[in-house]
Amino acid sequence: MTQTPYKILIVDDEPDLEHLMRQRMRRDVRAGLYTLYFAQNGVEALERLNEVPDIDMVLSDINMPRMDGLTLLAQIPNIAPDIRAVVVSAYGDMKNIRTAMNRGAFDFITKPIDFQDLRVTIERTLKNMxxxxxxxxxxxxxxxxQNELNVASKMQQSILPTEFPASDHCDIFANMEPAREVGGDFFDVFPLPGGQIGLAIADVSDKGVPAALFMMSSRTLLKGSAIGAMAPGPVLKEVNNLLTEENEAAMFVTTFYAVYTPETGQVAYANGGHNPPLVVHPDGSSTLLPGTDGVALGVFPGIDFDQSATGxxxxxxLVLYTDGVTEAMNADGEEFGMERLQSVFSESRPETPETANKAVFKAVHDFAGETPQSDDITCVTVLQR
Amino acid sequence: MEISVDRANEVLIAKVEGRIDGANAREFEDALNGAIAEDDSKVLLDFGALSYISSAGLRVILLIARLLQKRNAAFALCSLSDPIREVFEISGFDKIISIHDTQAEAVDKIGQ
Known part of the structure; x- marks a missing residue:
């Protein structure tokens, strides 16, 4: 072994002990296991500890002039809080042994010293340390x-929009509650040429850091393609092809992307394996947007994505959501489900997109109760005026 | 989550029981990789007793599907309950992985 020897400080007022210890431990010292330091009382011991700050272990007698072992024990943590101390006491001196242990001694041995026992005690003490x-x-x-994750979490939250395009024709609100520090859900709302608005919601497979990294690149690729003013189907096709390249980890992202025209209420959309959005009518009834037979992005290269439209x-x-809403679970293992989501709107139709999201999140939390949130929860809601 | 393995008509049948979520997806992946031998050319996952699968579980299915595709091995799923089938339908995975109603039907199809 080439590690540096452990440093052991031996504190005893018996003048012969140093000689005896050096003799008995000489093999271990020569083998580079230990370096021994000596002090004759508590005061000297504290001086040594100050001189040699990386001492690993103290072996101390109890009865000594100037400062006894028990006082020393109480002082050691002020200098070296992680040091391990073993006391040497007279055989049967239970009172002092108890006091020593209560003051943080790791172990004790008794006099006369049994060197075999001492060796075992030293090994055990150093191992513990x-x-x-x-x-x-x-x-x-x-x-x-944890600190890095908190930074990542802030970065991730900061790329999600918090202000949304509003006009006489529409009002939009979106938010996400991550289950962990970093999440795999994302949404985006951005203006497109000609007064149109791009609406996206997506959910990356699994959670945690890998999902967050995949989410960041998916979101950038989606926005990049969408700003090219393409229709939803070709946008998903392009993003899918880019994500499928070198996707050894088999991550994927379910993505719903729509081009919304507030003036007319027209919504052209393509669905890449995402939960079907809801259209909630003024009377609180709701219908699911028909799917477009898409596959989650990142799974299969080269495929086309059909698109559809609604008004x-x-x-x-228009309510976009992730499966963190519908698959939220309660203590009985039941899922929140589509029916409960629809009843959020039928029981009392929210007036604004923001109150709609609040109502959905509240219903999910009330349903889940004490059951911890296992998935990110995300909603994007558009009100057509 | 429990996996029990059986072979019929040269088809490896892995019956999966319980839940697959983010917490045990890795265990599921290791178990499947352990169960599928190098020379298995037909693999069927029976989901009849599967109660839940999350996207982390779907990812494992995708990894296995890709692995078997590289080896030119056949891969299919069977006996999905309605909620599980819905997960495969929504994500579009039903379009890239063959799904059969019953184990007998699946073995018949891919065992040929």
Missing amino acids: EEWREALESRDKLVRL LSAGDL
């Missing part, structure tokens, strides 16, 4: 990762 250090390191790594009448709401 090593594990403790590793645990501390893992904790620090976790904290760092919104004044007072209609």
Whole structure:
């Protein structure tokens, strides 16, 4: 082994002990396992600890002049909080042993010293300390990762629009609640030439960091294609081809994309394997937008995406959502489902897209109760005026 | 999630029971990879006892489908309950993976 020797500080007022310890431990010292330091009382021990800050372990007698072992024990954490201390006491001195343990001693041995026992105790103590250090390191790594995730989460949230095009003809609202720090759902609402608006909602397979990375590239590709003012079918076709290239991880993204014309209420759309959006009428009744036989994006290269169209009448709401809404589960393992989603609107028809989203999110949370949210929840709602 | 494996007419039949979600999708993937031998040329997943599959589970199905496609092996699913079938229909996966109503029908089709 080429690791640096563990540093052990031995504290005892018996002058012969240093000689004895050096002799008994000489093989271990020569093998590079340990380096020994000595002090004759608590005061000297504290001085050593200050001089040699990376001492790993202290082995201390209890009765010593100037500062005894028990006082030393209480002082050690002020200098080296992670150090392990073992006390040496007279055989049967339970009172002092108990006090030492209560002051944080890791273990004790009794006099006269049995060197075989001492060796085992030292090994055990150092092993424990090593594990403790590793645990501390893992904790620090976790904290760092957590901080990075929080940054990623903020970045991800910041690319989702929070202001939406509004006009005399329409009102739009969209939001997402991620299940974890970073999510795989996204939506987009952007103006297109000629007063049209691009509406997108998507859900990447699985969750967490891989989904978030795939989500970021999907969203950029979709917007890039859409700004090229293409119709929904060709947009999904282009994005699908780009995502399918080098997709070894077999990630995919269900995507609904529509080109909406607020003046006329016309919605041209293509659905790449996403949940069918709802059209909610002024009386609270609702219908599902028929599918376009599409496949989730990233799965199969070269395929065409059919598109379809519908018209919104004044007072209609178009509600896009992800399966985090319909597949939210309660404690009994039941899913929220389409019927409950539809009844959110039939029981009391929300007036605005924002109140509609709030009502949906509230209904989902009320339904799920204490059951933790397992998937991102996203809604994009358009009100046709 | 439990997987039990059977062979009939040279078809490897893996019956999947329970739920497949983000928490056990990796386990599902490993189990399938373990169950499918190098020389299996016909693979059928029986979803009759599957109660739920999330997109993480669909991803595993896609990985297996691609793997088997590379080997020119046949791959199919059977006995999907209505909610599970709906997941495959909405995502469009039913268009790229063959789905049969019953195990007998599936074995008959791909066992030829």
